[in-house]
Amino acid sequence: MGEVIVITSGKGGVGKTTTTANIGTGLAALGYKVVLIDTDIGLRNLDVVMGLENRIVYDLVDVTQGHCRLKQALIKDKRFDGLFLLPAAQTKDKTAVNAEDMKKLCSELEKEFDYILIDCPAGIEQGFKNAIAGAQKAIIVTTPEVSAVRDADRIIGLLEANNLKSPRLIINRIRPDMVKRGDMMNIDDMLDILAIDLMGVVPDDEYIVVSTNKGEPAVLDMNSRAGQAYRNIARRITGEEVPLINLEYEDGLLNKLKRLLGLKG
Amino acid sequence: MIDFLKSILGREPAGSKNLAKERLRLVLVHDRATVSPHLLESLKEDLIKVISNYMEIDREALDVQLNRDDDSVALVANIPVLKMKRTYQDAQV
Ligand SMILES: Nc1ncnc2c1ncn2[C@@H]1O[C@H](COP(=O)(O)OP(=O)(O)OP(=O)(O)O)[C@@H](O)[C@H]1O
Ligand SMILES: [Mg+2]
Numbered sequence: 088m089g090e091v092i093v094i095t096s097g098k099g100g101v102g103k104t105t106t107t108a109n110i111g112t113g114l115a116a117l118g119y120k121v122v123l124i125d126t127d128i129g130l131r132n133l134d135v136v137m138g139l140e141n142r143i144v145y146d147l148v149d150v151t152q153g154h155c156r157l158k159q160a161l162i163k164d165k166r167f168d169g170l171f172l173l174p175a176a177q178t179k180d181k182t183a184v185n186a187e188d189m190k191k192l193c194s195e196l197e198k199e200f201d202y203i204l205i206d207c208p209a210g211i212e213q214g215f216k217n218a219i220a221g222a223q224k225a226i227i228v229t230t231p232e233v234s235a236v237r238d239a240d241r242i243i244g245l246l247e248a249n250n251l252k253s254p255r256l257i258i259n260r261i262r263p264d265m266v267k268r269g270d271m272m273n274i275d276d277m278l279d280i281l282a283i284d285l286m287g288v289v290p291d292d293e294y295i296v297v298s299t300n301k302g303e304p305a306v307l308d309m310n311s312r313a314g315q316a317y318r319n320i321a322r323r324i325t326g327e328e329v330p331l332i333n334l335e336y337e338d339g340l341l342n343k344l345k346r347l348l349g350l351k352g
Numbered sequence: 353m354i355d356f357l358k359s360i361l362g363r364e365p366a367g368s369k370n371l372a373k374e375r376l377r378l379v380l381v382h383d384r385a386t387v388s389p390h391l392l393e394s395l396k397e398d399l400i401k402v403i404s405n406y407m408e409i410d411r412e413a414l415d416v417q418l419n420r421d422d423d424s425v426a427l428v429a430n431i432p433v434l435k436m437k438r439t440y441q442d443a444q445v
Contacts, residue, residue, distance in 0.1 A: 233372050233379075240380050269367025276373055280380065 089120075089197040092204050092324070093222035093251075097238030099209030101230045102259040105295060107206040108136040109306040109314070110226075113321030115170035116307070119201040122161065122171045124192075126218040127208040128183060131175035138165065138302020139172055148176035151188040157195060166307070171200075181213045186220035193221025202324070211245060219246065225254035226286055231261055231272045240281055255286035257320065262291050274331075287320035288331060289313050374423075381425045385418050392416055399429065408435035 094107045104127075111123045124147065125133035134140040145160035150173070164170035176183060196203045207218035219225065225246050229239040239256070246254050258277055265271035278285055292313035298305040306317040312332075319329045385391055396416050403409055410432040419426045 233376050236376055237379055237383065241383060244384065265367075266369075269369050271367075272369045272372055276369065280373070280376055 089200045089203050090224060091193045091197060091222045092202065092224045092226060093207055093219050094204060094226045094228060095207035095215065095218060095242055095246075096209065096228045096235070097211065097242040098229075098235045101235050102228050102257075102289070103209075104132045104136055104206050105299070106226070106228050106257060106259065106289075106317075107204050108133060109304045109317035110321050110324065111170065111202070111204045112137075112164075112167070112304040113306040113317050114202050114204075114324065115164065115167035116318075117321060117325065118169070119325070120169040120199065121167075121202045121204065122173060122196055122200045124173045124196075124203065124205045125175035126184070126189070126205055126214060128175045128179060128181050128214060129177065130208065131177050133206050134162075134172060134174045135302060136299055137172055137304065139174075140302075143174050146174045146176040147192075148179045148183045151184050151192065157192070181208075181217070184217050185213075186216055189217045189220040191221075211241070215245075219249055219251060222251060225251045226257055227254050227283070228257045228259050229277070229281075230259050231266075231277060236272070236277060236280060243281065243283060253284065255284045256281060257286050258288045260291040261288055286323060287316055289316040289320075378420070378423070378425055382418060382420055392418075399431070403431065405437075407433050407437055410434055 094103050094110075096103050104125075107123055111121050115121045123133060123137070125131050126147065127133075128148065131146075134143060139162050142162045145155040147160070149155045150157050150160045161171040161173055164172065193203060193205075205218050205222060208214035227239050227242055227246075229235045243254060246252075256278070258274060261274075262271055266273045274285065274288055290312045292305070292311055294305050294308060294311040295313050298308065298311070298314075304317075305311045305314040306321070308314045315332055319332060322329045396414060399416065400409065400411055400414065413430075413432045415430040417428055419428050
């Protein structure tokens with residue numbers, strides 16, 4: 088039985104789609120069977136981030152409305168045999184899918200795949216309700232900014248009200264230099280405020296833009312810092328314990344100790 | 353303990369992040385209280401239960417709310433008292 092994980096944030100543009108593409112690709116690279124579902128109807132993006140936009144024939148709404156079989160709508164990834172994408176519909180509106188449809192779809196996919204990752208749209212409207220309907224677990228993406236953290240808190244409350252307990256947090260676009268000079272909240276600050284478990288920390292990395300330009304998730308690039316962070320997160324999802332990468336500790340206790348002992352500049 | 357260690361190991365840098373944290377703390381007190389309307393309702397009921405041990409209050413007029421200031425949030429309760437109970441039980445003779 089596969090695991091259905093929704094990637095959500097409340098606030099728009101914090102990195103849900105980037106996260107879904109990279110974790111999904113990372114899990115496929117580890118050998119798992121993975122399907123990514125884009126539930127952002129009308130604003131589909133996961134296809135371009137994955138570089139699969141030219142292969143789309145059918146979409147999510149075609150499946151839920153019975154215009155095609157589920158298998159026909161799944162697009163196979165270019166790089167991994169075990170990775171598939173179910174794209175969002177671009178022309179219909181959010182009401183074309185409901186929560187029941189999503190539950191049915193997810194339980195269907197659970198039989199075939201190890202991981203079903205759902206890219207949630209921004210907001211807390213119908214699209215959000217659809218995205219979480221069939222999920223067993225949730226990952227919340229936020230950035231170290233007041234508005235994003237506030238929305239994340241709201242989402243945590245809504246997930247709990249919908250029986251999605253203990254979501255895990257990904258802090259995206261952290262800037263170690265800003266954290267160091269005290270102009271950006273650090274990991275501990277945000278965990279303290281939100282009181283949830285940490286899934287990982289992804290640095291702000293220009294390579295994300297480069298990789299989106301190319302349609303190749305950064306997780307496959309061994310030189311990208313963000314890619315390394317996503318590889319770690321993928322392994323944590325499988326249950327492996329992976330320590331945070333160095334930069335993720337930038338302002339932690341450890342570094343302060345090191346600085347104090349003169350081990351670090 | 354960790355906080356204590358941190359405080360002796362290094363000054364927290366005095367950038368804008370402390371402002372961010374403080375503003376978030378205040379806004380979340382408010383958000384969390386209003387997002388779940390049950391919270392204030394069940395708080396009200398618990399208050400009535402406890403207070404009724406000591407005095408008779410006007411349940412209908414009881415009013416509980418969060419008041420937000422620039423740099424603080426306060427829980428303000430207005431509880432009209434109708435009658436005081438005689439608490440013989442506790443009085444030492
Ligand atoms: N770690 C990062 N470093 C640099 N840029 C990033 C990072 N993460 C995301 N971005 C950029 O931020 C933008 C928004 O990312 P993305 O589309 O993944 O967000 P989203 O939450 O899915 O947005 P929406 O709410 O519109 O669906 C993109 O241009 C992406 O390239
Ligand atoms: Mg998106």
